[in-house]
Amino acid sequence: xxxxxxxxxxxxxxxxxxxxxxxxxxxxxxxxxxxxxxxxxxxxxxxxxxxxxxxxxxxxxxxxxxxxxxxxxxxxxxxxxxxxxxxxxxxxxxxxxxxxxxxxxxxxxxxxxxxxxxxxxxxxxxxxxxxxxxxxxxxxxxxxxxxxxxxxxxx
Numbered sequence: 001x002x003x004x005x006x007x008x009x010x011x012x013x014x015x016x017x018x019x020x021x022x023x024x025x026x027x028x029x030x031x032x033x034x035x036x037x038x039x040x041x042x043x044x045x046x047x048x049x050x051x052x053x054x055x056x057x058x059x060x061x062x063x064x065x066x067x068x069x070x071x072x073x074x075x076x077x078x079x080x081x082x083x084x085x086x087x088x089x090x091x092x093x094x095x096x097x098x099x100x101x102x103x104x105x106x107x108x109x110x111x112x113x114x115x116x117x118x119x120x121x122x123x124x125x126x127x128x129x130x131x132x133x134x135x136x137x138x139x140x141x142x143x144x145x146x147x148x149x150x151x152x153x154x155x
Contacts, residue, residue: 002059003104066098
């Protein structure tokens with residue numbers, strides 16, 4: 001079983017029912033193309049399955065977590081994080097923080113100066129599959145094994 005999941009909201013706010021909007025707010029996915037890192041728990045997986053027609057997720061590896069932290073992590077005022085900010089959190093560098101997030105030992109929402117999400121751009125060269133179907137049906141929604149490559153194009 002995975003230690004942490006990288007979750008990306010694919011669909012926007014229009015025509016989204018209240019229960020799905022509420023669940024995605026709890027997951028810190030308020031807008032389209034927002035990503036977050038969640039520790040793998042039974043209730044987290046249940047929430048992801050509930051909104052699987054709006055989000056996509058994959059098991060997180062440390063290299064992708066480090067890349068996200070280096071390029072897309074922000075603090076208050078939408079400023080980039082610095083080495084001093086990482087030291088205040090108790091991590092020597094972004095490698096250490098990325099490893100802790102990938103292993104599920106740290107949570108983005110508990111690391112206070114950091115925002116609990118990453119704002120991504122639409123992927124360069126577009127999505128290669130349908131954004132309206134689940135991964136098993138030639139789409140990208142739900143649990144998606146190829147999401148790490150898509151996220152690298154979104155950074």
